[in-house]
Amino acid sequence: MLVVQPSLSIIIPxxxxxxxxxxxxxxxxxxxxxxxxxxxxxxxxxxxxxxxVSVVKQxxxxxxxVKLLQLVHQGKGWAIKNGILxxxxxxxxxxxxxxxxxxxxxxxxxxxxxxxxxxxxxSREMPLSRRIGEPFSRxxxxxxxxxxxxxxxxxxxxDSQCGFKCFSGEQVFALFDKQTISxxxxxxxxxxxxQRAGITIREIDIDWYYMPNSKVRPILDAICMTWDxxxxxxxxxxxxxx
Numbered sequence: 580m581l582v583v584q585p586s587l588s589i590i591i592p593x594x595x596x597x598x599x600x601x602x603x604x605x606x607x608x609x610x611x612x613x614x615x616x617x618x619x620x621x622x623x624x625x626x627x628x629x630x631x632v633s634v635v636k637q638x639x640x641x642x643x644x645v646k647l648l649q650l651v652h653q654g655k656g657w658a659i660k661n662g663i664l665x666x667x668x669x670x671x672x673x674x675x676x677x678x679x680x681x682x683x684x685x686x687x688x689x690x691x692x693x694x695x696x697x698x699x700x701x702s703r704e705m706p707l708s709r710r711i712g713e714p715f716s717r718x719x720x721x722x723x724x725x726x727x728x729x730x731x732x733x734x735x736x737x738d739s740q741c742g743f744k745c746f747s748g749e750q751v752f753a754l755f756d757k758q759t760i761s762x763x764x765x766x767x768x769x770x771x772x773x774q775r776a777g778i779t780i781r782e783i784d785i786d787w788y789y790m791p792n793s794k795v796r797p798i799l800d801a802i803c804m805t806w807d808x809x810x811x812x813x814x815x816x817x818x819x820x821x
Contacts, residue, residue, distance in 0.1 A: 585644075586616035588668030592658035593635075594625040596676045601634045603678045608643050610682045620645045623662030626652025656765025660758045663746065671752070675742035677790040687783050688745035696748015697779040698770070704737035705784035713789040733770045737782060740766055751778055759814055764807035 589607060593600055604620065611618045622635045624647060638645040648665050650658060663671050672688060674680075680701060688699045703710050704725075710718070721740060728739050740763070746752060751773070760768045773780055 583617055585619045585668040586670065587611075587618040588666035588671045589618070589620045589674050590623055590659060590662035590666055590671060591620065591674050591676055592623050592625060592655050592662060593627060593631050593676050594652065594655070594658070595627045595629045595631060597627075597630040597634055599678075600631055600676055601637075603676055604635070604638050604643075604645065606678060607674070607682050608638065608645070610685070611644075618644060619666065619668060621648055621662050621666045622646070623648045623650065623658040623665070625650055625654065625658040654761035654765075655763055656758065656768075657761040659765060660755045660761075663752065663755045670745055670747045672745045673743065679788050679790050680743045680785050681788075684785055687785065688743075696751045697781065698751060698773055699745040699781045699783060700736075700738070700770075701741045701743035701785040701787070702738040702782040703741055703785065703787045705782060707784035709786045711786065711788045713787075717789065728767050733767055733774060736770060736780065739770055741785070741787070743785065748778075750776065754778075760807050760810065762803055762807060764803075767807070 589611075591600070591603070591607075596603075600622070604622075607620060611620075620643070622645065624632055624635070626649075632647065632649065635645065635647050639647060646665075648662055650661055659673055663673075670689065672685065674682075684701075688701070702708055703721075721738075725737070725739060728736070733739055744766070754769050754772045754776070757772055758765060758768055770780060
């Protein structure tokens with residue numbers, strides 16, 4: 580039987596998302612069914628202890644092109660790393676489980692069809708971007724963190740932490756083999772490695788809606804992510820050129 584490589588893999592990292600993963604999958608699947616390219620959805624489960632897995636399996640049993648990758652709990656970065664490496668699509672798109680960016684903006688990320696390999700990331704800081712409903716404290720925390728990111732590793736990126744990113748090209752996928760950060764700061768490590776490898780990184784404007792019940796813990800995760808920035812600098816010190 581001939582196996583066709585999907586043009587697109589959507590990787591959705593989840594941890595105890597029983598309340599919204601069903602609605603998110605329903606929206607994403609219904610959108611993709613209207614497209615004329617082959618696709619798959621990989622739900623990368625970071626050791627959920629609620630009914631998340633059962634909800635995802637309902638979509639699998641219904642015949643949708645949804646796959647489930649079950650992992651031991653280690654963090655969002657761990658779930659995404661394994662999901663990216665498990666997926667098979669030409670393009671591999673990371674999508675947050677809360678679907679804070681409308682899925683109909685997905686194809687904004689397909690800005691280069693040459694197959695040469697690049698990273699396209701959604702940014703909430705581009706001139707045409709819109710942030711809807713975000714508390715000022717959350718916005719401030721993000722801006723401070725982005726300053727630290729620029730100082731300690733990833734230059735010229737306005738929004739490293741937006742949860743919507745698209746990867747293409749074998750050399751880009753190979754970055755995830757080098758990923759060591761399992762938590763929220765994994766984005767910074769991947770983008771840092773990409774810049775060191777000379778891989779093109781593009782930012783595009785998106786509409787982004789603040790969603791309540793975020794898994795981000797403002798104070799604790801800010802401390803952990805700042806610590807991870809220092810770890811990235813140390814781990815890759817021989818590649819560091821300022």
